[in-house]
Amino acid sequence: MNENHKLNDLDTTISFFKEEVKKFVEARDWNRYHTPKNLVQAINCEAGELSQLLLFRDYTVEEIWNSKKLLTNISEEIADVFIYLISLINALDLDLSQIFTNKMQKNKKKYSSKEFNNGIYYKK
Numbered sequence: 761m762n763e764n765h766k767l768n769d770l771d772t773t774i775s776f777f778k779e780e781v782k783k784f785v786e787a788r789d790w791n792r793y794h795t796p797k798n799l800v801q802a803i804n805c806e807a808g809e810l811s812q813l814l815l816f817r818d819y820t821v822e823e824i825w826n827s828k829k830l831l832t833n834i835s836e837e838i839a840d841v842f843i844y845l846i847s848l849i850n851a852l853d854l855d856l857s858q859i860f861t862n863k864m865q866k867n868k869k870k871y872s873s874k875e876f877n878n879g880i881y882y883k884k
């Protein structure tokens with residue numbers, strides 16, 4: 761990937777992310793470390809780093825956007841979580857579109873918009 765090339769969500773495919781992470785891992789001979797257990801733990805570590813940025817603070821979205829440093833730090837930790845998640849998907853040879861679609865269908869049934877249509881987050 762050309763470092764100066766700016767991607768965006770509208771025209772970047774999941775396959776691109778999977779291939780980029782695969783090449784990154786293979787070029788460093790890290791496949792032996794990217795076991796399912798290690799990747800799940802790495803996702804949790806990175807999610808912890810993301811969580812730590814907000815610990816004991818309840819920033820509004822506006823406050824986050826008004827702090828370039830905080831927004832950068834949050835963005836980088838989101839990327840770390842995403843990269844390890846993609847590596848886990850690669851390690852397990854999963855199709856993210858399929859698993860996303862299947863789970864969203866389940867979620868739509870579990871949290872039907874007829875029952876959960878007024879901001880309530882739990883079953884009556």
Ligand SMILES: [Mg+2]
Nearest residue numbers: 806809837840
């Ligand atoms: Mg990190």
